Amino acid sequence: MPTIHYLTTADAIAEAAAHFATLPRIGIDLEFDDMRHRYGRHLALIQVFDGQEAYLIDPLPLPDMAAGLEPLFAVLREPAVAKVFHSCKSDILLLDEVFGVNCRNIVDTSVQFTLLAAEDNNISLGRLIQSELGFEVDKGEQKSNWLKRPLTDAQMEYAANDVLYLFELTDRLTTRLNELGRGEWAAQENLALEAVRYGRDDPRPWSRNAAKYKISPSEMPIFRELYMLRDSVARQLDRPPYHVLSNDRLAELARQPIENANQLRTANGLHPELKRSPYAEQLLAIGTTDLAPEAPLPPEQRKFPFRRRLNGPAAARAEARETLLNALKTHLATDHGTTMANMVLSNRLISEIIEQGANAALRPWQQQLLRESAERHGEDYGQIAEPF
Known part of the structure; x- marks a missing residue:
């Protein structure tokens, strides 16, 4: 050593x-x-x-x-x-x-x-x-x-x-x-x-967990408030949020909220701090108050997939691009193997190419492999090279 x-x-x-x-x-x-x-x-x-x-x-x-x-x-x-x-x-x-x-x-x-x-x-x-x-x-x-x-x-x-x-x-x-x-x-x-940066602006940090646990729109306000209360307690205690309330328990409480002091006293899986003032009162308020539904995000914060914004002829053009890209992925697998095909045309990259074009979405080495496979198999790389 x-x-x-x-x-x-x-x-x-x-x-x-x-x-x-x-x-x-x-x-x-x-x-x-x-x-x-x-x-x-x-x-x-x-x-x-x-x-x-x-x-x-x-x-x-x-x-x-x-x-x-x-x-x-x-x-x-x-x-x-x-x-x-x-x-x-x-x-x-x-x-x-x-x-x-x-x-x-x-x-x-x-x-x-x-x-x-x-x-x-x-x-x-x-x-x-x-x-x-x-x-x-x-x-x-x-x-x-x-x-x-x-x-x-x-x-x-x-x-x-x-x-x-x-x-x-x-x-x-x-x-x-x-x-x-x-x-x-x-x-x-x-x-x-070198361009990788930390994303500091997540307007709805609870949304990923909500999706994982299939939280319904009617359950979302309670889930949101529980998530934020858990985060507040965790920050105050300097403990990970799961020490305060596990993700599984969070989802359970969103579906069956605590509504009275007796339920709170006998509830399992809660950090003791959640049963003390002021957090106990906040927890009970979440379960007994009509909470505001999720407000729509401002347009600049919405991240709808590109394909969801299209209809009619534009949607047909996007589908044609996707069909060609899937054909090219098959050709890449034939020429260079499945692993390499997935590196050049992953599902995420296919979505980006449909919108941005291969010249913007791919590195030069990926563009080169894709162009060569297209030429070898008689496909038109030019159809997916430029932005939609």
């Missing part, structure tokens, strides 16, 4: 960051708590590999986390230093959400592996290490509490393993991609990761 440096002060982090800034690349990973042990998303650890040694950067002891980590964030923003991740989207979303950091020059080993078009194109780091390097690493600490201190030796070893093999993995995958003529494909996909 290489040397592991455990950094807990702003001065030590600044010194390490100055070293990282001189390197052509670093391996990096983040450990964070996402509504598992506390309310919200909290950075717990940053792991960095410089090619020789591992650095575990602990942000929790810092008096001002953002200020103490700023020298490292400057390196993440610096395009001259490549940042090698595995499956980086959660990490870069957290950096953007909590600190406003836009990571530049990303190399994602998950992206690289996906472009090899193996049968399993959604691979964990542990399985990728086993597949490419031939040994197993212990992943037993994956779901441990990363906000608890002190970190155990097992946690430190686990965290270091998340970065120690990234250079070897990306070098191997780069070689294989170049042999297949797909090195530029990976460059395009990695560049696109």
